[in-house]
Amino acid sequence: MITCCIFDLDGVLVDTAKYHYLAWAALARELGFDFTPEQGEATKGVSRMASLDIVLRAGGMENRFSAEEKERLAAEKNARYLEYISRMTADEVLPGVLAFLQGLRAAGIKVVLGSASKNAGVILDRCGLRALFDHIVDGTLVSKAKPDPEVFAKGAELAGENPAHCVVFEDAAAGIEAAARAGMRSVGVGGSPLLGRATMPLPSFEGFTFAELRNQID
Ligand code: BG6
Ligand code: MG
Numbered sequence: 102m103i104t105c106c107i108f109d110l111d112g113v114l115v116d117t118a119k120y121h122y123l124a125w126a127a128l129a130r131e132l133g134f135d136f137t138p139e140q141g142e143a144t145k146g147v148s149r150m151a152s153l154d155i156v157l158r159a160g161g162m163e164n165r166f167s168a169e170e171k172e173r174l175a176a177e178k179n180a181r182y183l184e185y186i187s188r189m190t191a192d193e194v195l196p197g198v199l200a201f202l203q204g205l206r207a208a209g210i211k212v213v214l215g216s217a218s219k220n221a222g223v224i225l226d227r228c229g230l231r232a233l234f235d236h237i238v239d240g241t242l243v244s245k246a247k248p249d250p251e252v253f254a255k256g257a258e259l260a261g262e263n264p265a266h267c268v269v270f271e272d273a274a275a276g277i278e279a280a281a282r283a284g285m286r287s288v289g290v291g292g293s294p295l296l297g298r299a300t301m302p303l304p305s306f307e308g309f310t311f312a313e314l315r316n317q318i319d
Contacts, residue, residue: 112146
């Protein structure tokens with residue numbers, strides 16, 4: 102039985118991963134090194150401060166900054182990221198997402214956001230997605246980053262749903278692991294081979310329906 106679907110935001114509903122990457126790469130350049138797209142993969146699904154550690158490690162600077170300086174660097178990255186997302190429009194919602202979410206609502210399935218981002222609200226508003234969600238759990242509400250299951254457990258709790266009846270949609274390995282640790286099935290969105298542990302893969306939402314989800318994993 103499936104009664105609730107919980108969605109990661111960045112890389113699942115919208116392609117904001119590219120903006121996170123551009124903002125981190127700009128910070129790295131300022132610090133004097135290159136941060137490659139391949140290195141950027143490891144920041145997916147990971148909290149802002151944990152992502153900063155990944156960037157600094159890539160430049161061999163993991164021990165160079167005090168906690169206060171790291172807060173400043175993360176704030177600088179976030180200011181750049183905000184410049185990108187404050188210009189987003191509904192056109193940036195990934196193909197097939199809107200129809201899939203509307204289909205879930207029509208079928209009486211709870212629709213919940215489970216994102217590590219503290220900027221989730223801005224993105225949902227800019228892209229006109231907020232009204233499609235019954236509950237929103239974002240980085241302002243959780244203290245433990247994925248792969249900790251907190252974000253998804255909280256989503257199920259708010260929705261009043263049994264984790265065994267929830268399905269998580271994720272594009273990051275850390276998120277697939279978090280779903281498993283929350284006792285939930287998962288859909289690995291996008292083509293990454295790192296998502297092999299997901300209950301099922303989904304290259305794109307285009308043409309995908311709730312009926313098909315049920316056929317595949319219920
Ligand atoms: C996740 C992204 O959704 O949110 C990560 O995949 C990001 O790359 C994390 O670091 C935190 O985002 P924010 O917007 O709070 O810096
Ligand atoms: Mg993601």
